[in-house]
Every structure is written in structure tokens, then in C-alpha cells.
Amino acid sequence: MGATMTTVRIAFDKELVLSGHFLLKHLEKPELQRLAASARLAYFRPGAVIFQKGDPGDSMMAVIRGRVKICSHSTDGKELVLNIINKGGLFGEIALLDGEPRTADAVALEETDLLVLDRSKFVPLLNERPAVALQLITVLCKRLRQTSEHLEDTLFLEASSRFARALMRLADVFGKPAPGGLKLDIKLSQQQLGCLVGVSRESINKLLGEWQRNGVIAVESGRITLLDRHALEEIAEANG
Structure with missing residues (x-):
């Protein structure tokens, strides 16, 4: 993850944040407590790089406050914005699942607070709670549709x-x-x-x-x- 990450300045109840997220609404309190204990809160200033393409895919992020730009760059420096993640949205889920390097850059568009879920703690939860896995699959399907539409628009x-x-x-x-x-x-x-x-x-x-x-x-x-x-x-x- 980018070196610009700092501790969140505003106190958040991590368990409360997790329980209110659509992806985790099926979890019981003990599971939420376990996940909250391992989750990290991070703050990024506007323009800060959260991660770059090729970085280790060791976590998934949920936006608590702010907005994040997902983008890619050509060899000659041209930027293509793939998505903009709003409050409540997820990103980094692809690398979280397969453990492969990041496929794009993530940059804070404004002051942004993130909840960071480490792969080592989250993946075992998917095995225990199929409902969470199904919700994550839905997120991935939506992301795939967006990418397909973006590609068709660009080409045609x-x-x-x-x-x-x-x-x-x-x-x-x-x-x-x-x-x-x-x-x-x-x-x-x-x-x-x-x-x-x-x-x-x-x-x-x-x-x-x-x-x-x-x-x-x-x-x-x-x-x-x-x-x-x-x-x-x-x-x-x-x-x-």
C-alpha cells in the first residue's frame, strides 16, 4: 500500500462500520468482532496514492468517507479512469480473492477514510459464510459489467x-x-x-x-x- 497512508484522525467504531456495510450484513456479532479486531482504519489526503498497479494484493478497502479513483496508465503516461468509488463502496476485491498483484492504481480524490480488510483474515470468513461470498460475487459481476460497457463505449x-x-x-x-x-x-x-x-x-x-x-x-x-x-x-x- 502507498506510503501516504496515515492513521484516521476521526474515531470510528469499526464494528459499527462493518455491521452497516451491505457486504457484511449477514455476519453474527462474534464474527463482526473478530473481523473488526483485524480491520485497520486509514486516512488519505486528496491526491494520495492508496496503491499502485503491481503492488501486492493483500487487502480490500471500504470507503467510509470521501471518494477514490481507480485508474490505469499507458506506457506514454496517458491516464484512463476505470471507476470512481463513493462512500460505502468497495475496491481491491479482485486482488483480495486471488492474491495476485493489483491490476490498477487507486488514488484519493478528496479527504478519504478507508476501512482496510486484510486478505489473511477475510478469505477464511468467505469459507465460513457463503452469504458474504455471494455478495462479493455480486460486486465482482457488477464491476465486470462496468468494465465491459466501458470497453464497448471506447471502441464503438x-x-x-x-x-x-x-x-x-x-x-x-x-x-x-x-x-x-x-x-x-x-x-x-x-x-x-x-x-x-x-x-x-x-x-x-x-x-x-x-x-x-x-x-x-x-x-x-x-x-x-x-x-x-x-x-x-x-x-x-x-x-x-
């Missing part, structure tokens, strides 16, 4: 369609009701949006300007509000 869709789909996916996770539409409760730079979609920052800038003029979205202080989802859906389905 124009930049405008990909960006429209990305905004709607972000709205599904981070959208908050706002006057006239749905505001994304996450601030991403044009560069970060470009990395998420797989296009240049200049392309994102051009599309944002065009869609603002057409009343499809609004942008204020770096935050995007979806004003006309139907128009975005039409853009997402159009290709060429």
Missing part, C-alpha cells in the same frame, strides 16, 4: 456519445436533486472527465460549452448539473 462510440453516457452514469451515483435538474455531487476537472471518457481535455471543453449553450447541462464552480436528461440520452444513442 464517438466522443460525444461516450461523454453523455459517462455523465448519466455519474448522475446515477452522485446525482442530487437541484433546481431544474440533477446536480453531480462530485467535482471533476475537465482533464479528469477526459480520462474517465478516454478523450482529450479539449474535446471535453468543447462538448461542455456546446451542451451549456443548448441548455442540456449547466456548469457552476466546476460542478455539472444535468438539465435535460432526455437530450443526453439522445446524444448517448447517436453515433456519428
Whole structure:
């Protein structure tokens, strides 16, 4: 794990945090206590590297507070954002299960508190509690579907369609009701949006300007509000 990890500054009841997580809701109190005793709480500053591709896959993380970017980099330094993990989400589960090195980088987008579950303590629990294993399989299936959709978008869709789909996916996770539409409760730079979609920052800038003029979205202080989802859906389905 990255050297930037520090002790969480806010006191958390680890057992309470674990019991409230969807993955662990089937556990009995003694099992929660055992897992809580081995779990670690970690704090990361914005931009801190949590782990890098190739690092040992010895733990899984749950986001207690903040957001985490899962990304990969090409040999020439280009970044592709694979996913953004919100509060309550899991990441690092693939390496946790197979013990192989990490397949991507994880970076804190903002001040982030994590609950870290070590592989040596968690895997035996999966053998004892099939319901937990089934929940984890569901997480993996969802992640696989997201990766497949992302790949199809990148290979087959124009930049405008990909960006429209990305905004709607972000709205599904981070959208908050706002006057006239749905505001994304996450601030991403044009560069970060470009990395998420797989296009240049200049392309994102051009599309944002065009869609603002057409009343499809609004942008204020770096935050995007979806004003006309139907128009975005039409853009997402159009290709060429």
C-alpha cells in the first residue's frame, strides 16, 4: 500500500462500520468482532496514492468517507479512469480473492477514510459464510459489467456519445436533486472527465460549452448539473 497512508484522525467504531456495510450484513456479532479486531482504519489526503498497479494484493478497502479513483496508465503516461468509488463502496476485491498483484492504481480524490480488510483474515470468513461470498460475487459481476460497457463505449462510440453516457452514469451515483435538474455531487476537472471518457481535455471543453449553450447541462464552480436528461440520452444513442 502507498506510503501516504496515515492513521484516521476521526474515531470510528469499526464494528459499527462493518455491521452497516451491505457486504457484511449477514455476519453474527462474534464474527463482526473478530473481523473488526483485524480491520485497520486509514486516512488519505486528496491526491494520495492508496496503491499502485503491481503492488501486492493483500487487502480490500471500504470507503467510509470521501471518494477514490481507480485508474490505469499507458506506457506514454496517458491516464484512463476505470471507476470512481463513493462512500460505502468497495475496491481491491479482485486482488483480495486471488492474491495476485493489483491490476490498477487507486488514488484519493478528496479527504478519504478507508476501512482496510486484510486478505489473511477475510478469505477464511468467505469459507465460513457463503452469504458474504455471494455478495462479493455480486460486486465482482457488477464491476465486470462496468468494465465491459466501458470497453464497448471506447471502441464503438464517438466522443460525444461516450461523454453523455459517462455523465448519466455519474448522475446515477452522485446525482442530487437541484433546481431544474440533477446536480453531480462530485467535482471533476475537465482533464479528469477526459480520462474517465478516454478523450482529450479539449474535446471535453468543447462538448461542455456546446451542451451549456443548448441548455442540456449547466456548469457552476466546476460542478455539472444535468438539465435535460432526455437530450443526453439522445446524444448517448447517436453515433456519428
